[in-house]
Amino acid sequence: MKKKSRFLQTPVEPFQVEGGLTADAVLSRMERISFQGRNLATARRIWLKMLEDDVTIFLGMAGALSAGGLRLIVAHLIANRYVDCLVSTGANLYHDLHETRGQRHFIGSPLADDAALAEDRIDRVYDTYASEEEFITNDIWISDFAATLEHRPYTTREFLHQLGGHLWNTTKRDGILTAAYRAQVPIFCPAIADSSIGMGLSQARQKIPTAGHIDIIGDIVESANMIIRRPRTASVVLGGGTPKNFINQASVQAEFYSPDVSGHRYALQIVTDVPHFGGASGSSLEEAQSWGKLATDSARVSVQADATIALPLLASALATSAPAVLARRKVPVFTLASRDMTIDGQIVSRDRFEEMNESAV
Amino acid sequence: MKKKSRFLQTPVEPFQVEGGLTADAVLSRMERISFQGRNLATARRIWLKMLEDDVTIFLGMAGALSAGGLRLIVAHLIANRYVDCLVSTGANLYHDLHETRGQRHFIGSPLADDAALAEDRIDRVYDTYASEEEFITNDIWISDFAATLEHRPYTTREFLHQLGGHLWNTTKRDGILTAAYRAQVPIFCPAIADSSIGMGLSQARQKIPTAGHIDIIGDIVESANMIIRRPRTASVVLGGGTPKNFINQASVQAEFYSPDVSGHRYALQIVTDVPHFGGASGSSLEEAQSWGKLATDSARVSVQADATIALPLLASALATSAPAVLARRKVPVFTLASRDMTIDGQIVSRDRFEEMNESAV
């Protein structure tokens, strides 16, 4: 009898339907099917591995996930330290703040009459609506708060921690910003100028000309120093955008100053963009290796799926299977209240990169 | 205080993570989030409505779902009469037959060296492999069986029922073809000539020149007559392709001969194609109304997702919430063994359309 090909090792195991299966069991059965289903099941396995290893886990978040109903999942991931640092678009933090302040997004239709919406001052995000007037109250709330800060540039990390604290103190409600504040998890927002949070900051200058200053370059230094201080890292990316690149850039920048850094050890992305148009959002994790963004022996998986399907399933599954691992997880400890953050007791400078030479290591 | 806009009625309800949630509970919590997550949750609700109503449910199936590990889900949907009639590509039925005959598909990599695979005669479907030699044994098995049939054209519906019976008698294993055979559920395969089942049929002629004749036009007549006989229908489509259009065409053709037919009452599609390039696979359910494929007051939802993620979750959820509805469901009863099928005791001709004039109705 002919010898079997080396390529034919592990059979596909058709998914068996059963009543009462948990999300965790569903994903577990999807490990041996194909295409994006298998990839999503692999994402669960890789995330569990990250949690078992001693790595700093970055979470990147782009797309309208907060408006779309995923903000409490992200808050849950932060509060339970599935992740250690959030990098987000401004919109996701703004829509989170909108709801934490007690306002809502609303179920809408993608086929709506936008002229009629405009007349009612309703803003549409695909199939979701929000009140422009309520948005304006947010802008004012943010600019009022920004006007109370010291008259010096803040990194987005420092500003967002302060903002989260103010939000928690005002509302005592759960959300991304408040969860990160309470769990002492840093948030970076590299494109804050391209968001309503940035708009709120800009409006603070109308009151106090020296207000609303952000040290966006300081964020680059801080994020790289975090990795120089703790070189083993992992990346979880939802939706591409600036967060995906910023997380990778931090590792590349850190590697420039420290020989200990050599790319993320784990990478998991849930994206809808594709690689073949050349954009960073859809770029493959293989390509990331060429840049040194990922270690060439990293565990990695890319899932082509809308996060509004993939994340509820994945987070529900992890909530069943991860608690034991989380309980014994060794997390980085941050202090975030001052101008300079610390990680595991060490200062993380915003002003200059820590230079680790070979001998120091 | 300003009156609230009529557009702001139902708030988005952020998804709350919890350990131990069933697939059904996950989808239930996704009903009030946004984007494709909400659509998938709506799909569950619409499918339940179909099952409660008195409609013939068509299932369309395109893409490499059988090779990709979803064939036992489809078999489960047939066996438990979530659906009443399957329209499939030939490949899905062929890959089902491959596994029912005891062979396997295998876990592979999309980054494989295809020249090396070709040398080993391994066929790749994205991240899944199969043995070409085993495929050839299937072709021979099909052509041997086709050579035993009467020397006259068979509709794909008749041929596939006979093939399913032969497969069941030979293997006693579960699969799509065998489940449909045992549940007396008809299968149509309008593009059978574009598949390895068609290739097997063509090879039968090498043995017996008058073998391997398929009456593909008879399938059009039969499928329309099914709807003329039982005008209330629903459509569940996985992946677009010829099955999607064939199910719609059957309704349009039936309407031509019977005033009782007026488009599907329910429509649910899980597709990855998009509308804006004009192709039928990605076409919207709204567009389908213009053609009369869907009733203008139909309940409908389109989910943009890979079926390998969406279907395991959806089918697992339904397995929890649907059994009671299924138990009292009034299904159409078919006989499929003869040249002419019957539905609820009435002949479904392959030779001419039943003409229902107004008075007869």
Add this chain to the structure above:
Amino acid sequence: MKKKSRFLQTPVEPFQVEGGLTADAVLSRMERISFQGRNLATARRIWLKMLEDDVTIFLGMAGALSAGGLRLIVAHLIANRYVDCLVSTGANLYHDLHETRGQRHFIGSPLADDAALAEDRIDRVYDTYASEEEFITNDIWISDFAATLEHRPYTTREFLHQLGGHLWNTTKRDGILTAAYRAQVPIFCPAIADSSIGMGLSQARQKIPTAGHIDIIGDIVESANMIIRRPRTASVVLGGGTPKNFINQASVQAEFYSPDVSGHRYALQIVTDVPHFGGASGSSLEEAQSWGKLATDSARVSVQADATIALPLLASALATSAPAVLARRKVPVFTLASRDMTIDGQIVSRDRFEEMNESAV
């Protein structure tokens, strides 16, 4: 100085804008840019290579290209023998016939009110409209013609040649079917049952019960025999679907019977589907090598683009640069009027595969 990496050979040459550039010059300048622009430029180069080589060129056509305004490009490609054999969906041939019969498609909007369209009996294809009443006259025209044919099964190749002839004799207008008739270029339509042409054929049975018989399995035999008779082939695919697979299947089936056949030598596809969901429409040309659909040393390129952008540009460019090559091109010569077609004077059987054993070759 450090030696340059072997990977850095050919610089990207930024596109230089200039007034008055021809389509051909534009594509020529796109050869050294990146992403899908480069791929489209490569497509022009590969098509020119096909025309210079002695290969049978198959053109596959899926998506609503005829309704979308590309039918005269396809007719031009056929009439000038850029291609030697067309494999099409039924819809593209039907919409071609619609216009050749003197009717039109109309500019519409993707945001149309489909209920209003349905009331006016206007069928929508994304942003394009057509009159359902005119469509019904086509169906009748086709069924009237089908009823005049001999009472025996026709391959789609034979039927479509006859239909093209009848259309030419009736209208004397250019189109895909008439161009193929006049240029003696065969057309296959493997999914004819999933189209309005199939519906027209089915309606012929209402007049004459023995009419409207299609020998779809004969198409498989014929298409493979074409390749057995002339083993060097090339594939140009627009939009995936059944035509893409049918063209590949013909080669795989031919290889089964002849050692001379070893996959297409050239392959060019313009698709909007992507590989990562596992469907055949979006499958990569690399994957096709594992199946033997393509020779492992084939010249090939996949362009991710809407054909309504890519094809006008590509065909306009070729109309400038290809005429000299076309003039000296050695094309296969077909006769198509009888039950059995011929290629270069040899019978192409629909009933059994030509078996070429090693010694015969």
Add this chain to the structure above:
Amino acid sequence: MKKKSRFLQTPVEPFQVEGGLTADAVLSRMERISFQGRNLATARRIWLKMLEDDVTIFLGMAGALSAGGLRLIVAHLIANRYVDCLVSTGANLYHDLHETRGQRHFIGSPLADDAALAEDRIDRVYDTYASEEEFITNDIWISDFAATLEHRPYTTREFLHQLGGHLWNTTKRDGILTAAYRAQVPIFCPAIADSSIGMGLSQARQKIPTAGHIDIIGDIVESANMIIRRPRTASVVLGGGTPKNFINQASVQAEFYSPDVSGHRYALQIVTDVPHFGGASGSSLEEAQSWGKLATDSARVSVQADATIALPLLASALATSAPAVLARRKVPVFTLASRDMTIDGQIVSRDRFEEMNESAV
């Protein structure tokens, strides 16, 4: 005879192939076809309308367009004032600087072995390569330059103008940065922190702790003030991302302070993202109306295409048909060398929004 439906007004006009057609003629013939081809032809027509009207035209640029060979097209659009203000990702400006400094990107393969590339320190962007060592020289060049600037925060607009000037003085080569410098066209880069230009700025602090300060919030104020000063605007977007939103945000922010502002009058986007996942990159221009980003009576078109195909064709066409319109175009006149820019002789503050009350208008 039945009256024709009001929906059937303008027939689709099939594209007629002809040798020697210019890009302009090709796009002109595409106006009456369907799908994305029609949309691209409409983009040409709308851009011409913008040029004829008295509007400030913003160009947004995301995706790897500079690395991909489109930087000289963008430089051409700036130099010839097809556009008046550029909003870009940092990567596009960085890759532009890379080439203007005399270095190159290289033709590569998407199927490359990324571990081998990593070993050679070659960075891959889909099918395009660049040398990491050369990139490092850019970083140093940028940080050296940044260290020479005044020790105060610069808006990206001011910094990039200075950078462009330095680049022009050093190289005398054409590119995006140098063309914008010479044409006195402002460039904003809201996500500069998420790019290698940001990395270069951060490295400047290693030399001079007070260097590398960017006033990203000042960019928000400046961009809105530009629109307050000149309220009629248009938006051309390539690839979505932060530039798309920033251009829209500027209009929304301006409207907050001036009743004269009411959304862009014209909008044209060439994107590959889709609306149905909720992300801003793929969001529809209809949705933008609900936000007031676009005037509800704006002329607008969205083209779903890779810019590497669409832009060479579109820019080549415009280079043929636009010169006369460009010659009589009334452009906004900027001065950009100082801390405060001017538009048409008026100061554009970075510190506070110009407030236009009703009476002042």
